[in-house]
Amino acid sequence: MERRQFIKILGMSSLFLHGWLRNLFAAQGPVVAVGQGTDHAGITRKTLAALGGMQRFVKPGQTVVVKPNIGWDRTPEYAATTNPLVVKAVVEECLKAGAKRVKVFDRTCNDPRRCYASSGIESALKGMKNVEVKHLEEERFQKVALNGKVLKEWELYGEALSADVYINLPVAKHHGLSRLTLGMKNVMGIMGGNRGSIHKNIDQALADINASFRPHLTLIDATRILTAHGPQGGNLADVKVLNQVIASTDIVAADAYATTLFGLKPADIAVTRTAYQRGLGEMNLDKMRIVRV
């Protein structure tokens, strides 16, 4: 066989065996662990175990930032903020893995004092040793060069940047513009400045930030999801109880899977699609290894 012919056959075959080359050389797809059950702390632990346990991420003596969604002044049943039981289970696992200090915070949209109190997260973590539930302090924001497509630089929260381990802990819910807010949008909680201004190009802007700032682990709380009037809802008729949590080291994969819980396809969400196109993670469900526990 001549070299030219070989290349031709190779080229032609790639047309018919779509993606086989890529699959052959690609590493195995990301693992997405999905836990289900009414014991929300228990399923959180099991889901983490399915990913290899928290000790895979947290080494003894490290400082961990756990970033739930505490953005709105709503109580947990409204599914606008992360379930405090899930947050507590994650924090406990971090401590069990030997974390020196666990910091929990979010940049809130409503009054931070009210958000922290109403979300139940502050009281759930109250009195835990080496755990700090903190309000953000303006001076800790640092300009970070993102060199993205739409964001050249932005102020990010110093304690998130300096953490040894960053765990992203969003709640899955509806959003009027991006349709859903999941893992990648949760990163807005460490953004300073005029966050609203990124809405004009939200999918590219979020991809820019997520390309530069990568959580070590994303765990999406879908114990309750908000299906309409997000992101803060306020109407129990919009809340659906699913009793699920989703965890992955691949933020795009976690988001993609969570999207299906709303009856949507991952590609329907521009934020997910853009991130996938920019190589930030996997959004094709059939290329993930989904482990149910």
Place this chain on the structure above:
Amino acid sequence: MKKVTSARISQLLFLALFLVLFLMTEYRGSDRIVAAVNGFFRADPLTASSTMLAVKAYLPLLLPGLIMLVAALFLGRFFCGWICPLGTILDLVTGRIRKVGALRALAGRAKYWLLLPLLAASLLGVNLAGLLDPIALLLRALTFFFHPLFGDTVRGGWRSLYGLVWERRDLLDPGYRLIRDYLLPFRETLYPLAFLSALLFMLILFLERYETRAWCRRLCPLGTLLGLVSRLGPLRRTPAKLCADCRACREHCPTSFDQDLLQTEECILCMECALHCPSRRVRFRFAGPRAQAGPVMERRVFLGGLLGGVVLARGFRFREPAAQAKLLRPPGVRDEEEFLKKCVRCGECMKVCLRSALYPALFQAGAEGLYTPLVVPRLGYCEYNCTLCGQVCPTGAIPDLATQEKQRQVIGKAVFDKNHCLPFAKRIDCIVCEEHCPIPGKAIRSERVELTGFDGAKRTVQQPYVVDELCNGCGICENVCPLEGKAAIEVFRVKDRTPLKPSSPAAPPPQDPYTDPYAGNS
């Protein structure tokens, strides 16, 4: 240092109480705060009488003030000598201020010329007493100036410490947290009338240059009111005059012995004369009605006072129409006239406002509305689940409502400015306002529109609109609008502030099919 007397101890305790209540006028994790935080105002006889004169009805909230007035009938101006925190502050500083002798302009009837017009204006429906009420003066000076200044200084120092030692600052964090949680204002707010509040307070201190308690005896309308009442009461000091052989009272008395005769209206019952009387002659005791002590209410003063009230109440009525459009009152205030009758301009609501949405009016509400609270949404918004302003209002000018009822109160209505709003003016996505709208069914919604962008590309853009029947004018949309300076959505005042209908969770309002995440789902 002053000698320890019962009056002195009482003064210091009440000053401490005043400061503690002041610091407690802040959200600390509970939806309700103790009712006592406005206690000083509710027990303030001037507030009580001016407000009740204005609304011409009995207000149960202000019963303590009436009780205090009755107490003054029997016990004289003990409020001034034993309780009033402003008086205590004057007592604390006056020793350090060199005296140059009384001001002639303040002697005589000046205080009646202040009190009477204030009460007469109340009678005509404009309750201005709070402008010169000593408790209100002090609280406003603290709220608008000293507390923010203190917070700004401490927080600024803490911030710059971060610039110096970075993360090592965390070692001091527990200590700072204590200060932050219990002493500092949660956020530093700059208030429009901070300078005037501080200036008035400083002026009162400055008056100490002329004589001790110059403000209390020569101007304070609350003290004057108490003095008038105490004239009618049975409490007597004997001897009423300076004794020929001693005259030591003149040295000991801080207020009322600048003449030979004790000035009952100015006596603050500090008891210094009784305590220090070398021959133990001085007694305070109850006796029958007093012999004539000279006229107070000359007809000239009385009529002039009434006329002054008319001028105050009617002469400053002018209001600029453009300022009216943004004259947004706190939630639950439905009628401007009634509000002006009840509001004592104490500043409690502005102190407690969670999101710094309330500011004292400069001239937006006319000169008569000076210091009344206004919602300024571009600076802060009314937090959906918060009811604190109604809780601390001492007169019920802002009603104390349950959370769900407060959420339905209409402050105003939001209106888009399509010349500014990004999806209209620039044809790009935004809807930050819709995102933040706290109404469960969303008072701001958006429709997807196919447009040709100004770059020539076809695109779909979400254009927002307001659902008037759902909007309560909380102002969060105007607050978070990402445009610089002027927001593209603004809350405007509306006359009809009928509360919104209760939302029925059973029937969510119809939705744009695209935004329904279940569209296409079986």
